Amino acid sequence: MALTERLVRFAAGRPHLLLVECPGGTPARLAAERHARARGWPRADGPADADVLAVCGAPSTELAAAVELTWDAVAGPRSRISLRGGEDVPDALERAVAALRDVPAQRLDAAGRTPPDAGGDTGAAEMDHGDMNMDDPPGDMDHAEMGHGDMDMDMDLPGGLAMADRAPDRDGLRLDILHLQLGPFLPAWPAGLVVDVTLQGDVVQEAYAYGWAASTASSWWDDAAGPPGRRAAAHLDSAARLLQLAGWSAAAYTARTLRDSVLDDASTPGTAAQVARLGAKVRRSRSLRWGLRDLGALPAERAVQLGISGPAQRADGDVHDRLLQWLTEAWAALNGAAGRGGTRGEQVGGRTASQALIAAIPRLVIGQELAGARLIIASLDPDLADRDVADTIAKPAVAQHG
Amino acid sequence: MESYSGALALLLAVVVVVLGLYAAHLSAGLARTPLTSLPYNGGVAPKEYAVSRFHARWYSMTMVFLAFDIEMLFMYPWTLVVAQVGAAAVVEMFVFLVVLVLAVVYAWREGAFRWA
Amino acid sequence: MVEQAPAWAAPLALGLLLALCVAAATFDAALAAGRGLAGALRVPWQEAARLVVQQRRTTVANDPLLWRTGGVSLLVVAALMVAVVPWGDWTLLDSAVGVVWFNAMDVLLWAAVWITGWGANSAWPLVGAHRFLAQALSYELLLMFALISPALGAGSLRLADVQAEQAGLWFVVTMPVAFVVFCVCVLAFSLWGPFAAPIGADLGGGVLAESSGVDRLLVLLGRYALLVAGAAFAVPLFLGGGEGPLLPAVLWSVVKTVLVLGLLVACRRRFALLRPERFAELAWVVGIPLVLLQILVVSLLVLGRS
Numbered sequence: 154m155a156l157t158e159r160l161v162r163f164a165a166g167r168p169h170l171l172l173v174e175c176p177g178g179t180p181a182r183l184a185a186e187r188h189a190r191a192r193g194w195p196r197a198d199g200p201a202d203a204d205v206l207a208v209c210g211a212p213s214t215e216l217a218a219a220v221e222l223t224w225d226a227v228a229g230p231r232s233r234i235s236l237r238g239g240e241d242v243p244d245a246l247e248r249a250v251a252a253l254r255d256v257p258a259q260r261l262d263a264a265g266r267t268p269p270d271a272g273g274d275t276g277a278a279e280m281d282h283g284d285m286n287m288d289d290p291p292g293d294m295d296h297a298e299m300g301h302g303d304m305d306m307d308m309d310l311p312g313g314l315a316m317a318d319r320a321p322d323r324d325g326l327r328l329d330i331l332h333l334q335l336g337p338f339l340p341a342w343p344a345g346l347v348v349d350v351t352l353q354g355d356v357v358q359e360a361y362a363y364g365w366a367a368s369t370a371s372s373w374w375d376d377a378a379g380p381p382g383r384r385a386a387a388h389l390d391s392a393a394r395l396l397q398l399a400g401w402s403a404a405a406y407t408a409r410t411l412r413d414s415v416l417d418d419a420s421t422p423g424t425a426a427q428v429a430r431l432g433a434k435v436r437r438s439r440s441l442r443w444g445l446r447d448l449g450a451l452p453a454e455r456a457v458q459l460g461i462s463g464p465a466q467r468a469d470g471d472v473h474d475r476l477l478q479w480l481t482e483a484w485a486a487l488n489g490a491a492g493r494g495g496t497r498g499e500q501v502g503g504r505t506a507s508q509a510l511i512a513a514i515p516r517l518v519i520g521q522e523l524a525g526a527r528l529i530i531a532s533l534d535p536d537l538a539d540r541d542v543a544d545t546i547a548k549p550a551v552a553q554h555g
Numbered sequence: 556m557e558s559y560s561g562a563l564a565l566l567l568a569v570v571v572v573v574l575g576l577y578a579a580h581l582s583a584g585l586a587r588t589p590l591t592s593l594p595y596n597g598g599v600a601p602k603e604y605a606v607s608r609f610h611a612r613w614y615s616m617t618m619v620f621l622a623f624d625i626e627m628l629f630m631y632p633w634t635l636v637v638a639q640v641g642a643a644a645v646v647e648m649f650v651f652l653v654v655l656v657l658a659v660v661y662a663w664r665e666g667a668f669r670w671a
Numbered sequence: 672m673v674e675q676a677p678a679w680a681a682p683l684a685l686g687l688l689l690a691l692c693v694a695a696a697t698f699d700a701a702l703a704a705g706r707g708l709a710g711a712l713r714v715p716w717q718e719a720a721r722l723v724v725q726q727r728r729t730t731v732a733n734d735p736l737l738w739r740t741g742g743v744s745l746l747v748v749a750a751l752m753v754a755v756v757p758w759g760d761w762t763l764l765d766s767a768v769g770v771v772w773f774n775a776m777d778v779l780l781w782a783a784v785w786i787t788g789w790g791a792n793s794a795w796p797l798v799g800a801h802r803f804l805a806q807a808l809s810y811e812l813l814l815m816f817a818l819i820s821p822a823l824g825a826g827s828l829r830l831a832d833v834q835a836e837q838a839g840l841w842f843v844v845t846m847p848v849a850f851v852v853f854c855v856c857v858l859a860f861s862l863w864g865p866f867a868a869p870i871g872a873d874l875g876g877g878v879l880a881e882s883s884g885v886d887r888l889l890v891l892l893g894r895y896a897l898l899v900a901g902a903a904f905a906v907p908l909f910l911g912g913g914e915g916p917l918l919p920a921v922l923w924s925v926v927k928t929v930l931v932l933g934l935l936v937a938c939r940r941r942f943a944l945l946r947p948e949r950f951a952e953l954a955w956v957v958g959i960p961l962v963l964l965q966i967l968v969v970s971l972l973v974l975g976r977s
Contacts, residue, residue, distance in 0.1 A: 558764075561764050
């Protein structure tokens with residue numbers, strides 16, 4: 154099939170890259186983003202859009218299972234690379250392209266794939282949430298092996314999936330509810346974070362947020378031995394991810410480019426001015442303000458009560474304020490401001506800054522529409538490589554809406 | 556004179572393009588059989604069917620919409636006669652529209668256009 | 672005088688539609704930072720090659736009939752919109768209700784996008800599908816009123832008449848609000864730029880989250896085709912159709928279409944996503960009164976003339 158060969162070779166010049174990040178994989182992700190940008194590779198929003206799956210950082214057992222499921226969802230031609238640090242990235246990307254171009258191997262791969270076993274041990278539908286005791290802290294459960302319990306109705310249905318359950322909504326009607334797990338791998342999602350939500354329609358009724366995988370690494374962003382400018386880069390990274398989710402890819406692109414030039418050399422003259430320009434542009438955008446304002450409001454005193462410090466507390470406001478705060482602080486850091494605590498804040502009352510942020514997620518996302526919830530989580534951007542955060546369990550919060 | 560032959564020919568041409576793309580896929584694609592996958596859910600298997608009765612919280616908006624939509628049935632033919640009928644046509648239509656806009660304002664105050 | 676084109680012109684019209692889709696995709700790639708025009712020229716073809724070769728995906732317990740019908744429908748709808756557009760002095764369907772026809776085709780998109788999201792039996796596409804409905808509820812009336820304005824100005828729902836009425840004074844001058852609103856609505860039904868929420872990254876791709884291969888290609892192509900159809904439709908409605916010096920009328924139609932198309936494509940880089948939840952308020956409370964005022968102005972102009 155010479156034609157297939159030629160088409161594959163042509164298309165492999167611009168593969169779509171799906172990055173999945175594990176806690177501790179920050180440097181690998183940064184390097185992958187940088188090299189993908191240099192090559193003009195677009196980012197995939199999910200496995201259906203992906204050609205190359207890049208796993209950044211070392212996955213724990215649970216995350217490794219999630220990586221496998223993600224890999225299973227990628228249609229061929231596909232290739233997969235594992236990135237641990239920043240150095241090996243160019244080689245790995247070359248290998249990925251070579252693998253994509255290897256048509257005979259890709260054909261074998263595609264032919265050898267079996268559909269998920271219908272109704273059997275697919276891992277699907279093995280959790281019966283109707284019986285799940287919501288008072289149990291989710292972190293006590295081993296998600297990889299959970300279930301095998303009530304299969305009464307699951308077995309009869311194709312695909313081994315259960316029908317949606319029903320529950321009263323805020324108006325007291327009994328309506329279908331959908332259990333959805335946000336994370337661990339979504340576009341611009343904090344690595345290792347998982348938020349279990351109960352949806353009615355697209356509105357979040359219940360939410361639990363927790364870290365999914367223990368990380369032995371400490372936060373790369375807060376590494377004191379790191380080069381100067383890392384704080385500014387951390388804020389630019391968070392801002393870029395939020396901008397990406399907010400659908401302003403051009404501004405997200407600028408923020409990422411600035412982040413990388415700050416990491417290269419923070420003292421380059423002009424960088425701070427560029428950051429200031431980006432901040433002004435973001436501040437001026439009416440469509441952005443219209444989309445983000447009043448979303449996930451977190452006044453400073455409330456933030457203090459929740460043990461939140463850092464930019465999220467200093468922003469004293471909604472998602473839009475937190476975005477602007479990052480850009481302001483990034484600019485300040487480039488101008489030599491020392492900055493207190495880590496990039497996410499300080500330890501308060503035995504809880505790290507990111508732990509406090511994770512604990513605040515359920516409160517802020519309940520009652521929000523799903524996309525709004527995604528934006529709120531991105532505006533908090535906890536760093537799960539922050540020590541001990543992986544064991545964080547937010548107290549289950551129940552809907553108080555309406 | 557209206558003749559639908561051109562539109563039908565266009566429809567046929569689109570069908571040919573669509574079938575052509577699928578034929579190209581079958582002849583030059585990597586694999587003829589599609590990949591069967593679990594619905595993707597961030598790296599975990601889904602827990603239940605997604606196709607549930609979706610609670611559309613904007614349903615009150617659909618009610619306001621319907622009111623306007625019916626109004627459109629009158630408005631399209633109305634455009635053809637404004638010049639002949641004159642001011643009366645404009646006044647009548649805008650009285651109708653003002654009533655509807657008042658309904659929109661009321662619905663807005665009741666929060667029909669915010670559902671999260 | 673607009674004449675009905677012979678049926679053999681249909682493939683030409685489709686060819687033009689597809690060529691403009693490629694042009695739009697190339698322009699979008701060129702606007703993306705970090706790539707010159709030379710690189711951008713390859714991008715649409717690379718994408719197409721990639722998706723033709725790529726294995727298709729299905730999900731467990733999906734609804735293939737609805738899913739695939741929806742995916743194909745976008746392109747079909749766009750083509751049928753183009754059918755009533757007069758290109759200079761030629762049109763494929765010289766309908767007496769061309770404006771309503773466009774509106775009817777647009778309403779088909781409600782079903783098309785929704786069943787595309789529903790068919791995959793996956794939570795994210797399902798939420799994306801319903802987001803589109805919420806978005807559609809907000810833009811649809813604006814679109815209808817924007818369509819009504821030129822029809823009212825010309826006293827006809829036939830596009831040929833609307834186009835002819837503008838000799839000397841284009842409707843964009845007397846009805847700028849309707850023109851802007853129309854362009855916004857084209858973005859909205861094309862799921863483009865600020866209105867890409869139903870396929871947004873915040874939903875992991877939304878309606879498209881489970882589609883790959885040719886199925887995905889058809890949706891993406893359909894999206895560009897809808898942009899092209901909207902741009903082409905704006906020309907007889909607001910921009911005087913084929914009117915212009917020197918060039919033949921049909922070329923003027925194409926040139927104006929290309930300009931509007933470029934404007935629409937560029938919007939993607941300019942604006943953040945306007946979530947349907949927020950757009951609803953904007954559309955109903957600000958948009959509708961504004962566009963109704965526009966209609967009032969147009970009807971006063973019509974009264975003054977008669």
